Amino acid sequence: MSNKIILRSLIKPISLIFSVLILASACKKEPKTNTTTTTTTVTPPVTVAPPTRAELTRDSIFLYARDTYFWNEGMPSYEIFKPRSYSSDQAVLDAIIKLPGTNKPVDKYSFLDNGGVSTSLGGVSGDFGFSVFYNDDDGNSSTPTEDLRIKYVSPGSPAATAGLVRGYQITTLNGRTGSALSTSSSANVSFVSSAVFGSATTVSMTVKKPDGSSLVLTIARATYANNPIYATKTFTLGSKKVGYIVYHSFTTNSRDGLRAAIGKFHADGVSELIVDLRYNGGGSVATSDVFTNLIAPASVNGQVMYTTYWTKTMQDGLAKILANQPLLDANGKLQTFTTGVNGKWATYADINYKPTVAAGNVENFAKEGAAEFKKIYFLVLSGTASASELVINNLKAVLPNDVKLIGRQTYGKPVGFFAINIDNLDLYVPQFETRNQKNYGGFYEGLVVDKTLSDDVTKDFGDEKEALLAAALAYSEKGFFSVSSKGNTLSSISGMSVSEEKVLNQILERNKFNGMIDDRPRKFKKQ
Helix, strand or coil: CCCCCCCHHHHCCCCCCCCCCCCCCCCCCCCCCCCCCCCCCCCCCCCCCCCCHHHHHHHHHHHHHHHHCCCCCCCCCHHHHCHHHCCCHHHHHHHHHHCCCCCCCCCCCCEEECCHHHHHHCCEECCCCEEEEEEECCCCCCCCCEEEEEEEECCCCHHHHHCCCCCCEEEEECCEECHHHHCCCHHHHHHHHHHHHCCCCEEEEEEECCCCCEEEEEEECCCEECCCEEEEEEEEECCEEEEEEEECCECHHHHHHHHHHHHHHHHHCCCEEEEECCCCCEEEHHHHHHHHHHHCCHHHCCCEEEEEEECHHHHCCCCHHHHHCECECCCCCECEEEEECCEEECEHHHECCCCCCCCCCEEECCCCCCCCCCEEEEEECCCCCCHHHHHHHHHHHHCCCCEEEEECCCCCCCEEECCEEECCEEEECCCEEEEECCCCCCCCCCCCCCEECCCCCCCCCCCCCCHHHHHHHHHHHHCCCCCCCCCCCCCCCCCCCHHHHHHHHHHHCCCCCCEEECCCCCCECCC
16 A cells, blocks of 8 residues: 555654753952953753654554554553564564453464555465475375375466466475475475475476376466466256355455356356365455355345444544544545545544444345355365455354355454555554354354364365365265264374464465455545
């Protein structure tokens, strides 16, 4: 976002005025031959340096959090917190994250960004375009061996152009091979994470395809338009047709693609839908609303979908600091709003944050398109977060028996934010929580699944034998989940606990965004 704003009240130079003190000695009557001597002492001025740019940034991080952080109740004063005493911007934010708060969960949501999130939200990426994960190549073996697999490939990315496909086994990575690559030891995971998700401009590898042939390639990092709809497919189960869509991120440029995909399912006569959100970390709230309304039944049209509860100081109009954040239109331009808090131009201080219909913070279902699905199956993992969870939570409230979750418990992010621009960075701290029609929210530990299964990274999206997809198709056909111990307690690596799997995912996708960014139309406090 352009027009980066630093808190105006903090950028005024600090000046001190010092008086010159003249000290005169006392006069005393003496003989005429003596003269009266006056001694004048001048105190040199004390120079106080104005705050540095870094100090002002740290001030701003604290002051914006004090007014907008969802758990800001009881935060210390500026004088007690002393943001300039911290060694870095991140240290300030880390200290805020660790502060106690009323009903505050572990804050795994706040972060600082250099503009990359806003770029990716618009559907532009600048990476290799693939991810990886470790897999047990024989879950029934008493001595399982691990291997490194391609987890997903972004369409149109350098990786896709090079011929990578989900499920391919990586046998060599940047010259490393064998057990020094294939096992998920700490050293190996660190090496893989750096090679795939670090700052290198190229990555080299040899991959083994399902037919046993090998492919040697070098992939160069590039900027590309990201299409988050990775796959769509229609399955025929007897007289029933089931649609399948893999959706990776709620970008602002994917809404028309979603409309086209769901419209195609309707044209195909699809009556049930499988939505693969296993790697979807969220994104645009406005896009999640579009997707929800595309797949929701017409019978809920006009009912409450969810309510947004902003930070209380924002609800009460006390977050005056937001007058320094201009509210830009869809084209990134200033919006005229002459009666607002900030005068001529609209700012975030002009928005009505009350959890009411009049304020625009109660969202109703507004059915879009003609598609009707009797059942919806969501494929989810620990990386399924925020806007993905918003869609699921909204639909579970109105379709309690017809929405099924398959995979692992989700990430747990019922809160969201908008970017606060401070100098050359963006601050993201939770500012609101959403609750569905039944007033259910606060799922900070994640949404619980109906069928627990490990991820299966040995097969491509749409393969009927892939574990999560197979479970959804089986339920659609039989009306119940089959009883199976495989995958219920272990990850795709035999012996790895669920918590260990989550940690491994976090390391291997350390740059992946998990968030729910509010980009819906705003309603002002005054008109």
